[in-house]
Amino acid sequence: MTLSRAIRAINCTNCGAGLDVLGGGRVSTHVCPYCGAALDAQDNYRVIAQYDRTARPDSPLRLGMSGQINGVTFTVIGSIAWVERYAGQEWVWVDHQVFSPSHGYAWLTVEDGHLIFSRRYRKPTEPDFITSVTVERSESRPMVRTEADKYTYYETSTAMITYAEGEFNWTPKVGDRATAVSLLGDEDMLSFEQSATEREVELSRWLPPETYAVFGAEAPARASRNHPLMPYKNLRLPRYYLLAAALLAILAVIVGLGLSTRQGVVVARLPAVPISTLPVELSFTLSDTEKLTQVAIETDVSNSWAYIEVALTDPDDRPVFEAGREIGFYHGRDGDGAWSEGSRNSTLQFHAPMAGNYLLELTLAESGTWQRSGAALDRISVTVTEGRSSGLWLYLLAGGFLLVPGLILLRYSLANKRRWSGSDWVDEDDDDDD
Amino acid sequence: MILRVLFLILGLSAIAGTSWLGYYGIGRDSTDLDKSVRAGSAGRVIGTGGRIK
Secondary structure (H helix, E strand, C coil), rough: CCCCCCCCCCCCCCCCCEEECCCCCCCCCCCCCCCCCCEECCCCEEEEECCCCCCCCCCCCCCCCCEEECCEEEEEEEEEEEEEECCCEEEEEEEEEEEEECEEEEEEEECCCCEEEEECCCCCCCCCCCCCCHHHHHHCCCCCEEEEEEEEEEEEEEEEEEEEEEEECCCCCCCCCCEEEEEEEECCCCEEEECCCEEEEEEEEEEHHHHHHHCCCCCCCCCCCCCCCCCCCCCCCHHHHHHHHHHHHHHHHHHEEEEECCCCCCEEEEEEEHHHHHHHHEEECCCCCCCEEEEEEEECCEEEEEEEEEEEEEECCEEEEEEEEEEEEEEEEEEEEEEEEEEEEEEEEECCCEEEEEEEEEEEEEEEECCCCCCCCEEECCCCEEECCCCHHHHHHHHHHHHHHHHHHHHHHHHHHHHCCCCCCCCHHHHHHH | CCCHHHHHHHHHHHHHHHHHHHCCCCCCCCCEEEECCCCCCCCCCCCCCCCCC
16 A cells, blocks of 8 residues: 555554654655554555564654754654664664655764764765675775765674664664664765665764754753764864964074074184093183083093083183083993983083183093993093074974964864774774783 | 964064074073182181181
8 A cells, every 4th residue: 555645644553543654655664653563554554563662762853853954854754773782882872764755765863962864875885885794804994985085994883773663664673683884984974784684875974963953852961072973173274374384484493403503613622631631721712702602521431421510710710600511321232222321422501701711620520330331431522612503492483383283283183083083993003002 | 464464474573583592592501500609719807817716
């Protein structure tokens, strides 16, 4: 029997309850929400199964609710509750079959408070279909291409129907299982679904919470913070600023390198002298008081250390400063290969208070060796250079310029990581981290 | 458009300013230099005959 277009309601052939007929001519099964009888809509609403009514799922959407999605009016005609159990965990969601006289059948899924809209995908995919066996055999995340997008494997789920009510364009049976292999694209998800009787490809997209109100329903009090289909909220920073900031950062680094590599003028050099000659005095003349003067100390410590005291007096024989430098260099080889730490060199920088003759005094305060392989400090050399510059402030400025694009990139990276966090595929790199 | 030009001017000005600081090494003196140094002997303390006690 095919229903006349004029018929808007029937009586349940099992319990006699009045049932609205909302689902159009391709409805094959109508499950009575009052008694749980599954009626064959193509055969005089004959009772074909009887289901339990106690497991009614909690969902804001109810049979008969209508609302617009992308300008098309859909009506909720059926509801199916699913459960997936794996490794002691349980996930539940409700699929609502919706119908539009002009656009046919689709699904609204309520999952963790989110609303997902799915439609059958009829265009070609490459490959045509993916099963859980394909996924098991794959050595890398399976990919699927469509005309418009590229999809990467997300998860495989095998779920069981626990409840059904309303009209469907197929015959859901409580207890039946279906396996879906889902692949995630930039904005939507492609699911290859397989049950005992049919195969189908569906395209799913996240709907904003306001859609509940469009259907006259109240949005769930809470929704999970993350859903793989939630769109990434892009910060509206014009590309110009990102590009300009990057170019300014490059310019700052170039200028910084130019300043860092300025050698200055060597005003005094003490060649490698035996340590036994310390304390030693080094006299030199400084003429540039505007830029930095650098005292560079080089030693030959090897698995050993030395503490050198440095004192400088100005042309009036008044002390300018005293300072100390611990210089230590250690090296060796272990299970991970060769290693080293510390340095054989040290520097100190200052602005000369006046031009004239200065006197630098170096004293060995302490020294020692590390383990038996240590070679005590034997020779030391000193170089004094004036007219030096520093690139540090420009490097910091470059970091400041890169902060905004860097934060945007970091935000995108974190959002992408969170988006994929629910995937059941573990890459080898992720595995190594554990 | 004005904002874009302003952003570029501010950025280039910041580079010019930090280049000046970097060229003269301002703020790059070693921070561990002890400049509070005794200049020499305080000399004889008057009235003690050279003795503190």
